[in-house]
Structure formats: structure tokens, C-alpha cells
Amino acid sequence: MSQIGRITPSGSERALNEAYDTALLDLDGVVYAGGAAIAHAVDALAVARDGGMHLAYVTNNALRTPDAVAAHLTELGVPAEPADVITSAQAVARLIADQLPQGSRVLLIGGEGLRVALLERGLVPVESADDDPAAVVQGYGGPDLTWGRFAEASYAVARGVPWFASNTDLTIPSGRGIAPGNGAAVEVVRIATGAEPQVAGKPLPPMHRETVLRTGAERPLVVGDRLDTDIEGAFNGGVDSLLVLTGVTGGAQLLAARPEHRPTFVDADLRGLLTGQPEVAEKESGFGCGGWIASVADGAFALDGDGEAMDGLRALCAAAWTYAGDGACELDPSKVLELLGL
Known part of the structure; x- marks a missing residue:
């Protein structure tokens, strides 16, 4: 069902985990917050998985590797394999690899997840603008990413080196509240250089492409907590979406949503996957x-x-x-x- 021109949430007589073959689940604000599982998430996902729904975890957070994310999910009681995890680091690495030859040097401003994704695509991460990089890539590096890393990116971008960003989320939920996200760090380099990066993450097409390639989903349902990434990404990909109110979006933002930010379904939390949705x-x-x-x-x-x-x-x-x-x-x-x- 297309979301174009949506003026009401949709209903579904069938439970969503039966109506769709794959749930493309955001992580922060949907499955966990600050490392701890969100209420009802573990049990709801277990029922959906046992009923035959494929669960894939799609995150704009480029900090951790799929192995680390899968291990964390498993510790929380949500069994997952690395292949079940799709990150914006993987999407941006593919975007770079499509434009540069294998073995190209890429100035890395980010964490281990981005480093592993570059290596997977045959690219060589470097640390300095003086290492003759063919591209600059910027992804969320956690609270310990130093100011000097943004300076290195700025030096290279100002010289005309192509600039890529895993995503541009301005904020990221944490156990203590809402923290600055990669988008805030991207703004630092944009202000310093006046340049614009190529962006891979939700809601843009490279992330949707990466997700479809890695999951093989035929009837996917995007499940997220953000209107400007999860829901808009579903809109751009022409697939249905479920907004849960366990993350950054509240009722006021939902009511004010523009057409591209209007979800197909709305529910309080992930238990909404297990039920039909009432008609409006x-x-x-x-x-x-x-x-x-x-x-x-x-x-x-x-x-x-x-x-x-x-x-x-x-x-x-x-x-x-x-x-x-x-x-x-x-x-x-x-x-x-x-x-x-x-």
C-alpha cells in the first residue's frame, strides 16, 4: 500500500507479523534505548519470529559492527546473527565503492563499524588528510570522537576530496536522554568547508537498497520511532511502515507530520506487530x-x-x-x- 497522499492511518484485519514477511526494525528507540531493552520488545519480537516473520535490524548508527550489534541483541534476549543487521556504515561503504576503485584510500571519521564496512568493500581506511585519501567518510563515532577528527575531515574536504556521510540524524537516543548524532558532527564540517556530503542512511535510497539486497524482503514493513528517517525512508522506498511511540516521536509531532512522514500504522510499542490494526x-x-x-x-x-x-x-x-x-x-x-x- 503506497503512502503517497496518506490522510489516515491504515487498518489491517491480519496481524502485522502475518501480513508482512520481513520487519525492518530500527534499533535505538524501538528495540532498545541506552543499551537496555525497551518494555515489551523482547517478548513481542520472540512471538513475531516464532510465527515465521523474518526480523532484520536496520540502523543509521554506524558506530558498531553487525557482529557487535547481533551480540548485544542476543544478550538482551533477541537472538540475532550478524547477517540480520544492516547499518548505514554498510550502505555508505557500498556507495563509495560504486564510485571508487578497489584499494582506494578513505579518510575515516567514525568508529569500528564504519572501518569494518570499508574493509568489506575493499577500501583502505586512513587517519589523516595528508594520507592522500580519495574520499572522506563520516559516521557516528560515539561521545569520545575528538574535535581533531572533524578538523582532518575539513582539511581534506576543503581540498576537494569527495565527502560521504553515513547519515545525518541530528540526535540519537541514549539511556540518559537525547544526545547529538552524526548529523550534528556533519554540520561542523559543512560549516567549516561549505561543502555538501553524499549521504547514504535513512531516509535516502542507498540505505533502502542496502536493506533489500541483504534481506531479500518481498513484503517488508519498516518499524521505527523517527518520522524523518524511518518513516520517510519507507515512504521513499514505497513500502509500509509502523511508527512506535517508544523513541523520539510523540503525539504532537505525529499529528503535525507532512505526507512523507505519515506512517501506515501507529502503535504504542512493538506489541503492535502482533495484532491487527483498527480501521479509521x-x-x-x-x-x-x-x-x-x-x-x-x-x-x-x-x-x-x-x-x-x-x-x-x-x-x-x-x-x-x-x-x-x-x-x-x-x-x-x-x-x-x-x-x-x-
Whole structure:
């Protein structure tokens, strides 16, 4: 089902883990946060996997290797193999390898995950702008990445060396809150040089291509917590998506979503994979879902009824997205979200 022109979340009579063959799961904010499993994630994924759904873990975080990510997931109780993990480091390494000959030197600004991905593609990581690199690649390197690494990237990029970035997420969730992501580090080099990198990660096509090549998914469902990466990436790839509210996106951001950021399905957490999704129906007085009716009148949201909070949010999405059309809904949703406890 295409997301183009979406004005309501979709319903599904079948459980999502039966309707789709592969879940393309984001990690930070979906499966874990700050290294600890998010509530209900382990049990929900076990049921989905035992029911025959292929679980693939797709992350813009380029810091860790697939081996390390798979080991971490397994420790959390989510059995995974390295081949189940797809990272933006792998996507950007393929993007570079498509443009440069094997054995090319690449100035590495990032962590071990990016280093391993470059080597997998026959590229040679180097540490200095004076090592005659044929490209610069920048990926999330964790909190210990020093300022001098950004300077090395800037020196090379200013000389005209092609610049690549694994992703441009400005933030990344952690156990202590929201931290600066690779996008913030990319901005440092952009400000210093005035250049623009080629970007591989979600929501751009190189990441979707990498994911399809590595998983062979035929009916994939993207599962994420971010509108501007996970959901937009699904939109760009022409596949369906499930937004879970366990990460960076809250109700207000969802209601204000532009068409490319509107998910196919919305649920509180990964238990949404195991159920059907209720239909949102247009009513004479607004949009109904479960026991709720939502509408927009006189420049304000109205919400009547009772029932599950997620049903109320789905109805509000339909009212907001219909009102906004191809734009973003700018109405204040605080009162109706407070009514839902969101």
C-alpha cells in the first residue's frame, strides 16, 4: 500500500507479523534505548519470529559492527546473527565503492563499524588528510570522537576530496536522554568547508537498497520511532511502515507530520506487530476509531468518546492529516493529547 497522499492511518484485519514477511526494525528507540531493552520488545519480537516473520535490524548508527550489534541483541534476549543487521556504515561503504576503485584510500571519521564496512568493500581506511585519501567518510563515532577528527575531515574536504556521510540524524537516543548524532558532527564540517556530503542512511535510497539486497524482503514493513528517517525512508522506498511511540516521536509531532512522514500504522510499542490494526472511518462528525471521534472545527481539535488511547490518536491523525492536506498541521494538539494521556 503506497503512502503517497496518506490522510489516515491504515487498518489491517491480519496481524502485522502475518501480513508482512520481513520487519525492518530500527534499533535505538524501538528495540532498545541506552543499551537496555525497551518494555515489551523482547517478548513481542520472540512471538513475531516464532510465527515465521523474518526480523532484520536496520540502523543509521554506524558506530558498531553487525557482529557487535547481533551480540548485544542476543544478550538482551533477541537472538540475532550478524547477517540480520544492516547499518548505514554498510550502505555508505557500498556507495563509495560504486564510485571508487578497489584499494582506494578513505579518510575515516567514525568508529569500528564504519572501518569494518570499508574493509568489506575493499577500501583502505586512513587517519589523516595528508594520507592522500580519495574520499572522506563520516559516521557516528560515539561521545569520545575528538574535535581533531572533524578538523582532518575539513582539511581534506576543503581540498576537494569527495565527502560521504553515513547519515545525518541530528540526535540519537541514549539511556540518559537525547544526545547529538552524526548529523550534528556533519554540520561542523559543512560549516567549516561549505561543502555538501553524499549521504547514504535513512531516509535516502542507498540505505533502502542496502536493506533489500541483504534481506531479500518481498513484503517488508519498516518499524521505527523517527518520522524523518524511518518513516520517510519507507515512504521513499514505497513500502509500509509502523511508527512506535517508544523513541523520539510523540503525539504532537505525529499529528503535525507532512505526507512523507505519515506512517501506515501507529502503535504504542512493538506489541503492535502482533495484532491487527483498527480501521479509521470517516464519520459525519469527523473520524472514528474505536470509541473515539476526532475532528477539526473552528481552527481547533475536538475529541469525543472513550477507549484506548492509541485509537484516539489514530482518529486524531486522520483529522489532522485531512485538515493539513499536503502540508503540516499547525494546530495546537495539547488539550486533546492530554485527554488521551499522551
